[in-house]
Amino acid sequence: MLRVIVIVLGAVLALAAVGLFRVVPARVDAAMNVVQPHEPYEIAPGARDLHASLRVADLHSDMLLWMRDPEDWNGRGHTDLPRLRAGGVALQVFSSVTKSPSGQNYDSNTGDSDRITGLAIAQRWPVDSWTSLFARARYQARRLHRLEARSDGALVIARDRQQMEQALDARERNSELLITILATEGAHPLEGDLSKIDGLYDEGYRLIGLHHFFDNELGGSLHGLSNAGLTEFGREAVERMLARDMIIDLAHSSYAVVEEVLAMTDRPLIISHTGIYGHCQVRRNIPDRLMQAIAAEGGLIGVGFWGDVTCDDTPRGVAETIIAAVELVGVEHVALGSDFDGTVTTTFDGSEFAVLTQELLALGMSEADIRLVTGENAIRFFLENLPDASNG
Numbered sequence: 387m388l389r390v391i392v393i394v395l396g397a398v399l400a401l402a403a404v405g406l407f408r409v410v411p412a413r414v415d416a417a418m419n420v421v422q423p424h425e426p427y428e429i430a431p432g433a434r435d436l437h438a439s440l441r442v443a444d445l446h447s448d449m450l451l452w453m454r455d456p457e458d459w460n461g462r463g464h465t466d467l468p469r470l471r472a473g474g475v476a477l478q479v480f481s482s483v484t485k486s487p488s489g490q491n492y493d494s495n496t497g498d499s500d501r502i503t504g505l506a507i508a509q510r511w512p513v514d515s516w517t518s519l520f521a522r523a524r525y526q527a528r529r530l531h532r533l534e535a536r537s538d539g540a541l542v543i544a545r546d547r548q549q550m551e552q553a554l555d556a557r558e559r560n561s562e563l564l565i566t567i568l569a570t571e572g573a574h575p576l577e578g579d580l581s582k583i584d585g586l587y588d589e590g591y592r593l594i595g596l597h598h599f600f601d602n603e604l605g606g607s608l609h610g611l612s613n614a615g616l617t618e619f620g621r622e623a624v625e626r627m628l629a630r631d632m633i634i635d636l637a638h639s640s641y642a643v644v645e646e647v648l649a650m651t652d653r654p655l656i657i658s659h660t661g662i663y664g665h666c667q668v669r670r671n672i673p674d675r676l677m678q679a680i681a682a683e684g685g686l687i688g689v690g691f692w693g694d695v696t697c698d699d700t701p702r703g704v705a706e707t708i709i710a711a712v713e714l715v716g717v718e719h720v721a722l723g724s725d726f727d728g729t730v731t732t733t734f735d736g737s738e739f740a741v742l743t744q745e746l747l748a749l750g751m752s753e754a755d756i757r758l759v760t761g762e763n764a765i766r767f768f769l770e771n772l773p774d775a776s777n778g
């Protein structure tokens with residue numbers, strides 16, 4: 387009898403473990419990264435030919451957070467490598483998410499709670515990542531390192547401009563080649579320790595988002611409690627990042643942080659995923675004058691694909707946001723910043739960028755401008771702003 391009880395108990399525990407470690411993360415992923423069901427988009431020959439000639443670049447995807455096989459075409463979420471290749475993507479920035487408050491919203495959050503801990507455990511991340519934000523960033527970077535190592539040259543992590551130039555060159559002969567750049571969504575993986583900037587650099591991170599949804603050691607989030615500027619630590623951290631030629635992303639930072647970083651440096655800055663306030667007046671979109679100030683210093687604005695920032699997440703609505711961005715900051719400073727797999731809902735996925743090309747054409751944007759905003763601006767930006775290996 388005891389034996390039977392032990393066997394039954396064991397079976398129940400095993401089923402529970404399978405549930406926790408396989409079913410639950412997949413369900414959470416599918417529920418949080420939604421593509422609105424739709425008939426396949428019909429792309430007219432003109433748009434299809436133009437799209438096939440583009441080098442698409444996207445400034446923000448959180449794919450590395452989720453436990454799906456990036457080498458498979460998945461039935462859930464927004465992206466994986468096959469879908470990005472089908473979408474014509476030449477350059478994808480992958481961002482690591484390391485802490486995210488429960489009840490996350492665009493107005494006011496504390497850093498007291500964290501939903502990533504449960505996800506890290508349920509997705510069987512290394513034990514050190516259960517408690518260390520730095521370990522979470524390192525783990526997500528290493529997922530990309532493994533993909534690079536297994537890719538036989540078809541996935542390259544660009545760590546400096548020379549690598550990026552070589553990869554673009556190689557892509558002329560192999561259109562499947564995907565260039566990637568590592569970014570952080572918030573600099574809290576520093577855990578208050580400046581030397582961890584070097585740690586992130588060594589893991590391949592080149593784009594550092596200072597904030598996510600809560601005020602951190604560096605200063606105020608756009609969605610925190612304080613709306614404060616940079617702390618002393620934040621100021622030192624920004625200086626050290628700039629000294630290492632890391633690029634700073636101010637998406638999710640408070641107005642005050644944006645203004646202070648602008649005042650600290652002439653180096654070009656990024657807002658990787660956003661809408662345009664004058665076009666969609668929500669808290670998540672920073673004031674137009676700050677966008678213009680970033681553009682004036684050579685910066686780049688990545689237009690997101692989800693409804694909270696575009697006020698209309700249809701392909702037409704996203705295209706209209708891109709045009710609003712061009713009108714506000716000039717065509718040279720606009721890029722794509724999908725926020726794919728960033729717990730958002732979109733109307734198209736990573737394999738369907740062509741529908742955006744079609745909508746931009748329909749709205750009267752020139753082919754030359756479409757080329758710039760869908761990829762060439764971002765490619766030029768990283769060629770100019772990634773570390774220069776010849777500087778030693």
Ligand SMILES: [Zn+2]
Binds near residue numbers: 571637659728
């Ligand atoms: Zn974000």
